[in-house]
Amino acid sequence: MRLIQNMSTIAEYPKENNSNRVVKIAVVGGSGVGKTALVVRFLTRRFIGDYERNAATLYAREVQVDGEQVAIQVQDTPGLHVGGGLGSQDQVTRSIQWADAVVLVYSVTDRRSFDLIGRLHQQVREAHPNARVPVVLLANKAELAHLRQVDWQQGPRLAQGLGVAFQEVSASESCSEIHAAFRLLCQAPPPPAATPTNAPEKRRTSLMPRPKSPNMQDLKRRFRQALSARPRTATAV
Numbered sequence: 001m002r003l004i005q006n007m008s009t010i011a012e013y014p015k016e017n018n019s020n021r022v023v024k025i026a027v028v029g030g031s032g033v034g035k036t037a038l039v040v041r042f043l044t045r046r047f048i049g050d051y052e053r054n055a056a057t058l059y060a061r062e063v064q065v066d067g068e069q070v071a072i073q074v075q076d077t078p079g080l081h082v083g084g085g086l087g088s089q090d091q092v093t094r095s096i097q098w099a100d101a102v103v104l105v106y107s108v109t110d111r112r113s114f115d116l117i118g119r120l121h122q123q124v125r126e127a128h129p130n131a132r133v134p135v136v137l138l139a140n141k142a143e144l145a146h147l148r149q150v151d152w153q154q155g156p157r158l159a160q161g162l163g164v165a166f167q168e169v170s171a172s173e174s175c176s177e178i179h180a181a182f183r184l185l186c187q188a189p190p191p192p193a194a195t196p197t198n199a200p201e202k203r204r205t206s207l208m209p210r211p212k213s214p215n216m217q218d219l220k221r222r223f224r225q226a227l228s229a230r231p232r233t234a235t236a237v
Contacts, residue, residue, distance in 0.1 A: 022071045023186045026095040028120050029105030030113030031079025034140040037171035038105060039076050042182045047172050056091055065186045072186060075099065080116060092120075097127045101134045101185035106155075108139050108168070109147040114154070121162050135164040136181045143170040 027035045036057070041047055043061050059074045075095045078088040096102060102124050106113040117137065124133060139155040141147075152168065159166030165184060169177045 020068055020070070021188065022073065024073045024075070024098060024100045025103060025182070025185055026075045026077060026092075026099035026101075027103045027105060028077050028092055028096065029079065030107070030110060030116050033079065033105045033107040033110065033113045034171045035079065035105050036076050038103070038138065038140060038169070038178055039074050041171050041175060041178050043072075043074065045175050045179070063183075063186065065183060066188070068188065070186050074182075080120075093123065093127070096124055099133070102136075103182070103185070104135060104137045104164070105140055106137075106150070107141045108150045108152075108155075109141050109144050111149040114150045114158075117158060118162070121164070134185050135162070136185060137162070137164050137166045138178070138181060139166070139168040140171055142168045143173050 027039055029035050037047060039059060043059055056078050057076045059076065060072065061074075062069060062071050064070070075098065077092045077095045080088055080092060104117050104120055104124075106117055108114075121135065124135060137155065137159045139150065155168055156166050165181070167177050167181050169181070171178065
């Protein structure tokens with residue numbers, strides 16, 4: 001894992017990598033929901049309990065996904081508050097616009113972070129109106145059952161309504177579920193459906209009506225009309 005930067009701007013992955021694809025993932029959610037812990041857990045399989053909040057750090061790593069070498073950039077965005085400042089909101093908006101995939105995170109111990117998810121998902125759709133950006137919803141801190149403020153059924157119900165994948169995880173305890181969620185976003189998109197080649201090609205119809213070719217009866221009628229129009233000459237007796 002490499003730390004690319006700790007700034008408000010977002011750098012691209014260095015061009016000298018050996019990967020076939022670059023996947024850019026933005027991790028978005030409320031303040032204190034454990035976004036950084038989830039990112040580090042995915043990239044290093046380690047859990048570190050203490051982080052600098054709202055660092056807006058960009059991480060990079062190369063991984064194998066289905067036999068393909070993939071360069072991953074993960075943008076850990078600043079945490080948002082309900083009615084928070086514009087600075088953090090602008091950073092999150094830029095991260096969503098930059099990303100190829102998005103992880104939405106809330107904490108099961110913080111109801112306000114859960115209530116933010118709908119607004120964040122709307123931002124994703126507004127930032128990518130013409131593209132189907134994959135989104136995963138993660139409910140973090142599942143191990144703190146005694147502090148739970150969001151019922152376990154509400155997460156799957158919200159994810160179903162938004163049309164996104166869902167997983168309840170614990171950054172401190174569950175490594176495999178976190179790893180599977182991020183790898184899902186790294187998989188290559190399915191190829192576009194091929195159009196059948198054996199389908200009969202439709203004949204193009206002209207907008208201009210084709211002139212009808214005269215038939216033999218019409219020609220005879222015109223010939224008789226031409227003959228009858230000739231002036232008659234008197235014959236000598």
